[in-house]
Amino acid sequence: MPPQARARVRDAVARRATGRSLEGPFYTDREFFDVDIEAVFARQWLFVAVDAELPEPGDCTTVEIGPYSVIVLRDDDTLRAFHNVCRHRGARILDPGGGSTGNLVCGYHKWTYGTDGTLLHAPSQPADFDPGCFGLRTVHVRSVGGLVFVCLAEEPPADFAEVAARIEPYLRPHQLRRAKVAARTDLVEDGNWKLVMENNRECYHCDGHPELLRTFFPTYGYTEDNVPAQLRPAHERYLRADAEMRETYERLDLPYALIEELHIRPTGFRIQRDALDLAGESFTPDGAAACCRLLGDLATPRLGHLALHMQPNSWFHVLGDHAITFGVLPLAPDKTLLRTTWLVHQDATEGVDYDPDTLLRVWTATNEQDARLVARAQQGVSSPAYEPGPYAPTEYQVEAFCAWYIARLREELQR
Template identity: 85%
Template sequence: MSPAQERISDAVAARRAGHSLDGPFYTDRDFFDFDIEAVFARQWIFVAVEADLPEPGDRTTVEFGPYSVIVLRDDDEGLRAFHNVCRHRGARLLDPGQASGGNLVCGYHKWTYATDGSLLHAPSQAADFDRSCFVLKPVHVRGVGGLVFICLAERPPADFDEVASRIEPYLLPHDLRRTRVAARTELVEDGNWKLVMENNRECYHCDGHPELLRTFFPTYGYTEADVPARLRPAHERYLRADAEMRATYTGLGLPYGLIEELAERPTGFRIQRDALDLAGESFTPDGTAACRRRLGDLPTPRLGHLSLHMQPNAWFHVVGDHAITFSVLPLTPDKTLLRTTWLVHPEAEEGVDYDRDTLLKVWTATNEQDARLVARAQQGVGGPAYEPGPYAPGEYQVEAFCAWYLARLSEELQR
């Protein structure tokens, strides 16, 4: 074990359950590099939606830590993923972002690859050059209900198939495979990736989200016994809305029950269909739908929201008229990319079926507010006065995330 790994091992062993992590977990370069290898290079990572890749040849790239990966739709309309490294002299094969087209052409020496990764053309090689020895290095890729995940490990976590089989019944009625990307934002937050994830896993701070709290109940994460007096009126509204939504879900045959396995397994996840406040249709100031065309063929817009959280880097909200996906990608110890994508019905037209500003308003504001909170947290955990503090009962999902994360570090330390 290297000196850096010994430091990390000691920190893992010393961590006090129910308390935030020690400062180096959020600030130290060695810890960050180990996060990439123990978590992002081992686990299934959410990176795209199938709507990013509607046609053969469509591709997108994703980057985290030192890795860059191409995800594409091949000529047979299947999903493929490859390391974004030319097999000639290692140049980045494609620039960041999305593109359409057929073959993959390196911008350095024009080595050309098919969408299945095979090398088609390498100019001016020797007569005995064997192109079959220089295929692109593949990466595991899976589509789950219209969401795209990759795994860099040679042997991905074996439980992913089971998790996919449990969450797909919740996703499929919304037909996310047949959607269109209405908008995407990329926000670089001034904080460690774990602070971004932890912030999303609790509503203890939700009074800082006035736009979101028009429809999102502020009692998220609280048990009946823990709801404070100031939130009791909202809780009573929630109970009434929840009873109505359960009747709707049952009548439509939609799965809605909570499945929460955040810390117990390699592919930690949480999924639930739940009520929204006011009109109960969407994330808008009055809770009414932001888009006139609904996802799938569901007969009513009043469906509350389907919430999915997946370790280590993603959460999702699906409402009757659109879906929002969030992907967290670590850049440096104190910089994290939050990529947010809004999906609408494939035939929905901007300016006709929806107003773009209305569609984006709530979560754009919420993301920006969260980014400021994450930056404040990063400043604090990097200071000499910081010491881990206790989680409140409503922050139990933050504790679950930390427990899951530390288990992944322990597994890597034992390899």
């Protein structure tokens, strides 16, 4: 980065006021976006896929992370990840998307790699050519309870193994590694990636989600002391449902306690098993299960939802009957990809065990509503009249996200 641009970013980081939104350039300017790629997306563990997308040897998918393209594939029983760059003259090897492959063949000059990244064939090379020196460049990859993460850094954040060990017991009963993909959608939102993440980290705006609020309690983020009068009936229902769920979790030996370390560590996260309204089973209009085949060996669909937030780019809802994953990838200062994946039991049959419209309805509507809100926010922060505003107490997770983000930029600027 040119010194003048670097100084501009450093000054904005230094001015950041705790408890207020970020200044406009963090959301709009190219140099800030470029710093985000290097300080966050090129250094942190990122959610990019699920094991269920890669069930068999040779199954692969590609993911675009700023200027980086990464291949994630299954090599026998091992997950591997590589930069999607041929070691000959740099051509992309695989096109965007997923599929299955025997070997990885560059379409330019037919250099061929095994699924372990070794160079198997390079036409017309001299006698002293050593293919062992030209294997694909590897990327760190790890599956956590069926969720696949990659890290582009040579030395990934060291705390990821500890975080994985703490969240896997929550995920294990749902057996996501044995699930199958029921649906996946890609939605390009007209906003900066941080606005997408901030929007997810609060329910201050949840009155804009009528489908979601059939079962998701609108008191999320409130405490007993600051629940407004109009939300008191919902809060009382939540307390009753929460007490019932805690008894169920303890009877079934399911971990449920809140762990919230969103900004105090490199791999910030939050996990909690929590109640849902109405039937309390799923994100559907009546709260009843959307799939009659439960995940794993769970004994009842009435388990509320397991909510997991991971900095910097993902959140998850895991229920008794299905799971939904959300991954955020930056495309441009004002464009962001939101990828949503629905998982069901591996033996669940579409049209028999679940109706796709019922399964997808709530979060498809919610994603579209959020995209409109993010676009409005992007328009607002792009105005010369915009000034950072104060967070409400219920937006404490937005503040935690911004504090985590600013800490990553400070680390980058000190390198």
